[in-house]
Amino acid sequence: MGLRAITFQAVVETFSRKKIVEFESGTKLAKVLSTLDLTALGIGSTLGVGVYVLAGDVAKNTAGPAVTVSFFIAAVTSILAGLCYAEFGARVPKAGSAYVYSYVCIGELFAFIIGWNLILEYLIGSATVVKALFLYLDELSDKVMSQFFEENMPMTGGGLGHYADIFSLGLSIVFAVAIALGAKESSWVNNIFTTINLLVVITVIISGLWKVNASNWSISEEEVPPDHGTGGFAPYGVKGVIQGAARCFFGFIGFDCIATAGEEARTPQKSIPIAVVVSLLIVFFAYFGISTVLTMMWPYFLQDENAPLPHIYQEVGWPALKYVVSVGAICGLFSSLLGAMFPLPRIIYAMASDGLLFKALSIVHPKFQTPFMGTLIAGSIAGCLACIFELNRLANMMSIGTLLAYSMVAACVLILRYAVDEPEKKFEDKEELTFKKYFTQMFHRQSKIPTTLTASVVAWLVLAYFCTAFIFSGLITGFEKELENAEPWLLSIICVLAIVLIFLLLMVSWQPKSSAELTFAVPLVPWIPGLSILVNVYLMTTLPSHTWEYYAYWMLIGFAIYFVYGIWNSRERASNKNREEKENRLPHDKNDNLSESHM
Incomplete structure (x- = not known):
């Protein structure tokens, strides 16, 4: 494995060194995921925090009832990225998502940058969801857990939490072990969570239709409290709608995990495009329906930005539905955690298999056929982040990695669409480019x-x-x-x-x-x-x-x-x-054969 000093020539080579994908070669990972499994994985990883937190927060503080338009703009943006992912996922059905995509058509150094960004995205994404799950359960238990940890495990320091969240650490490790036991088993559990989550979303939308009031979209400015805009459908103006779209966009982050699991799909060229587009459409309709019902049932400035749905059902006199929503929220967050954590070890596996990360991380368990060690390490690190940090300081870092990956995939699609066809390369005249x-x-x-x-x-x-x-x-x-x-x-x-x-x-x-x-x-x-x-x-x-x-x-x-x-x-x-050494040996072999024939 040898650690050596870097040279300028070695750096220059990384810009042009591309990955050659062998489509017919086998994989150590089990090919067990169907189109339905991939679609459920995409929905589960995306449809979680956005439904149960983001809609109320953006409606109250950023866009008002026009949060529906914000979600539409964000959905269009996500579908644009999703289409690019779908094409590239069908081209290169290998574990690693945007990392492999950029490795194939841009070069090794850029691929490492993208892969490292994706590791950041999924690490912080997993930590954020497990923390949100803890806080939600803590809220339902009247903050019993947080009070216990604060009294017995207090912490101080800039950026650190007030206490060591051992619950989040333990939950993250449990999930990592569950994923390590097998892709099919973990996808089966995810399908159950996602189904319950979707049923609860449908229940919220249908039940909300009995309490909607169109006048909540046309509240006069006199009725609006200070610092909550001017009332009406877009109380914060066009600027608020655009800013809301930027925030709502992050509610769609997660569908790229479909492409990450491509190497474990039975028919990746067919399954990945269908799963990406279908999951994004379902998630959009869920967000659009929830935000419409929320803002029509209750004035936007009275929304609860942390738990809007239970708050509204309490206010309209339907407390029983509050607990139904809580079940959906827990299932949705569990599914989001699985969706965030599932691709993380596979990115690490892909990079370690290529030799860019330590080789031990690419070892596949002979029985479970999963990157066992990488999964446990990734889950432990995510749990440690959730345990000791206040994640609001780190949450935006996830966005940089995701957006850069989306941009690079779109650029890769452009480059490959205008690339030289492989059969034509053999007959092309090599000329100097001026x-x-x-x-x-x-x-x-x-x-x-x-x-x-x-x-x-x-x-x-x-x-x-x-x-x-x-x-x-x-x-x-x-x-x-x-x-x-x-x-x-x-x-x-x-x-x-x-x-x-x-x-x-x-x-x-x-x-x-x-x-x-x-x-x-x-x-x-x-x-x-x-x-x-x-x-x-x-x-x-x-x-x-x-x-x-x-x-x-x-x-x-x-x-x-x-x-x-x-x-x-x-x-x-x-x-x-190895290729260069073979090419260099060929002329010598020919000369030797010629000299022997003359003799």
Whole structure:
């Protein structure tokens, strides 16, 4: 395994070193998951905290009754990302999700960055859900557990909790053991939790129809308390709806775990696209229905941001339904925990199998056919985070990793759609790529089939689009007051950048596309992946500065592991060296044969 010092040449190689996926090769993981299992996994990991907490919180503090529109915008954004995931998941049905996607078409270093971000997302996601589950159960027990821990296990320190939450630590380990015992068994339990969760959501929507009052969407400004907007359907204005959409978007995070489990699917090319799209649609209708009922049953400014559904049923005189909702909330949170924790060891397994993380993490249990050690370690770390930290300081870090992964997948879809077809590579003339050839190809398409030149042009255009989108989004989020005041200089710059973004995608669309047949393809390429990148980048720029600081620390740890260990133990690096040695031996073998024939 040897730890060695890094060299400049080794770093340069990581940018171009790509993973070669062998579609016909076997896998050590059990292929037991059906389309229904993957769909339930996607619904379970997504439909949890959003229904039972997010809807009331966003309605009260950010968007008012227009939270329904916010959820619609967030759903459209998520479906854009979901379509890209569906195409790439059908192309590369390997455990690892966006990590494998970026490894295949971009390069090893970028793939490690994405994989490390996904580990962060699922670690904090698991810790957040297990903490929420503890707090919900604690609330139902009149805070007996928290009072006991605070009296017997108090803690002090910046960012730490007030007490050691041993319950969350234990629950996280129990779930990790359950997942380690087998993918099919854990998916079966998840299907039960998800079914109960959906039944409760349907019960809430149908029962709420008996108590809805349309006047709650048109409350006059005189009836609204201070600091709660101006009343009506959108009391916080268009800005509130957009900000609400940014918050609601994080209620859709989790569907990418479907692609992560692709290597354990029976028919991944078929199952992954169907599961992604169906799960996102079901989750959207659940969020839309719940938020509509919530804001029509009770005024938006009287919502309870922590537990809106039990609060409303208590207020309207239906306390029995409060306990039905509580059962659904617990099942939903259990399902979310399973959905957040299920993909985590599989990301670790994929990276360790490729040699980028320590090899021990890739060991598959011979009986249970799961990454046993990686699952237990991941569950223990998530439990420790939930045990000692106040997770509100870390929650936004999950968003950075997710949004960056979504953006990279959309970029990968663009690059692969315009990539050189494998059969054509053998017959392509190798020529020097000059600036003149790049410039000519961008504005005057000379080839009707993809070549190295056209693929390279698309890659540079996608990079330029990503950078321009970041500047465009940064200006919008950084100069909100100037934008509200319609400052001419700012509007001029934004309009110019918007035209540049459209023109960059136009130039991409002028390039020849790959003729490879796909079981599922994103429609309207390059426009849908381009829009997905823009929206994801915009949401990244809305995150607070301290989140970027924590993110930097996490990436420093990751780079230390990669550049000291992973870069030298990469399986692709070893494969490349073996291929080069064989190619170098071939000319010598031919010369030896010729000399022997002359003799």
